[in-house]
Amino acid sequence: MAEPSATEPKRPGREPDRAERADDAVIATRGLTKRYRGGQLAVDGLDLTVPAGSVFGFLGPNGSGKTTTIRMLMGLIEPTSGSARVLDRPMPRASRTVLPRVGALIEGPALYGFLSGRDNLLRYDAADPTADPRTRRERVAAALDRVGLAAAGGKKAKAYSLGMKQRLGLAAALLQPRRLLVLDEPTNGLDPQGMREIRTLVRELASDGTTVFLSSHLLDEIEQVCTHAAVMAQGRLITQGAVADLAAGARGRLVVTTPDAGEAARVLKEQGAADVVVDGERVTSEPPERDLAEVNAALVAARVRVRGFVLERASLEDAFVALTGEGFDVAG
Numbered sequence: 001m002a003e004p005s006a007t008e009p010k011r012p013g014r015e016p017d018r019a020e021r022a023d024d025a026v027i028a029t030r031g032l033t034k035r036y037r038g039g040q041l042a043v044d045g046l047d048l049t050v051p052a053g054s055v056f057g058f059l060g061p062n063g064s065g066k067t068t069t070i071r072m073l074m075g076l077i078e079p080t081s082g083s084a085r086v087l088d089r090p091m092p093r094a095s096r097t098v099l100p101r102v103g104a105l106i107e108g109p110a111l112y113g114f115l116s117g118r119d120n121l122l123r124y125d126a127a128d129p130t131a132d133p134r135t136r137r138e139r140v141a142a143a144l145d146r147v148g149l150a151a152a153g154g155k156k157a158k159a160y161s162l163g164m165k166q167r168l169g170l171a172a173a174l175l176q177p178r179r180l181l182v183l184d185e186p187t188n189g190l191d192p193q194g195m196r197e198i199r200t201l202v203r204e205l206a207s208d209g210t211t212v213f214l215s216s217h218l219l220d221e222i223e224q225v226c227t228h229a230a231v232m233a234q235g236r237l238i239t240q241g242a243v244a245d246l247a248a249g250a251r252g253r254l255v256v257t258t259p260d261a262g263e264a265a266r267v268l269k270e271q272g273a274a275d276v277v278v279d280g281e282r283v284t285s286e287p288p289e290r291d292l293a294e295v296n297a298a299l300v301a302a303r304v305r306v307r308g309f310v311l312e313r314a315s316l317e318d319a320f321v322a323l324t325g326e327g328f329d330v331a332g
């Protein structure tokens with residue numbers, strides 16, 4: 001990955017090759033900090049690295065600094081200190097060259113309700129000075145098709161559901177081929193069906209090689225769609241990396257299923273298991289340090305009828321709790 005450097009020579013001809021290399025970062029920040037005028041420290045010394053080709057989840061409770069970070073990345077506000085590079089160019093300085101290659105959906109799409117979905121996109125495309133008017137209709141049709149709105153393209157946008165509006169916003173971001181998509185809370189306010197649709201779409205886009213950076217306050221959403229994640233709390237980065245590695249850093253739970261739950265709980269405690277919780281026929285605990293085969297043998301020796309004995313994989317939530325000592329409080 002290239003180090004941020006104000007003196008790096010401009011190499012416009014070489015740049016696409018460099019950034020397309022899988023080991024290159026598409027977004028890299030160093031000490032990125034934003035203090036608002038009122039004194040609120042919204043983002044505090046952020047070092048973020050988003051690998052090319054990843055679906056990168058930017059996770060944090062409300063108010064943790066996600067939107068402020070995204071606004072700095074997109075050159076909408078100036079950082080107080082630190083630096084941000086997007087597609088290997090400094091932001092906000094290189095906004096004019098970077099932003100045409102980035103599709104963004106920030107704070108909900110701006111739509112004209114009285115226009116059809118198709119006409120909204122035609123208007124949006126017409127506002128892009130780099131967009132060729134001769135191929136406008138085809139581009140709009142392809143984008144509508146991409147987000148599953150081909151049939152509803154003639155309907156007025158005000159008649160769209162929230163999920164359809166989000167998809168139309170995504171279609172607008174997809175009118176041009178993009179190297180990077182930045183989506184701020186793309187499923188916020190959607191019902192479960194709408195959420196599923198957006199997640200499926202994000203997966204499809206990522207499978208075409210587009211790097212997707214999406215913010216969310218939903219842990220399970222990040223686990224379902226993201227390959228990588230960064231976790232924010234109170235303006236600071238708590239951790240970042242591949243989702244599988246983040247979760248692997250935390251220990252999972254031992255789950256014993258048995259009709260003899262009380263006896264199983266007693267044996268597990270005796271075997272050194274901490275935080276033993278009985279819920280019907282399900283007994284869970286932190287796994288004891290010893291060999292789990294011995295724990296299982298001890299249960300059987302105590303005549304506990306074991307139906308299931310599994311070590312459940314740690315979730316991102318377990319990792320968050322392990323790192324912060326707190327639950328993941330979305331109301332924060």
Ligand SMILES: Nc1ncnc2c1ncn2[C@@H]1O[C@H](COP(=O)(O)OP(=O)(O)OP(=O)(O)O)[C@@H](O)[C@H]1O
Pocket residue numbers: 036037038040041042060061062063064065066067068069217
């Ligand atoms: N324009 C502003 N002026 C002053 N403070 C602000 C401004 N925008 C955000 N903040 C504050 O900065 C902190 C981070 O807010 P930010 O919106 O970046 O968080 P977030 O993680 O995106 O949360 P949400 O999901 O609620 O938008 C919050 O304490 C917020 O109140």
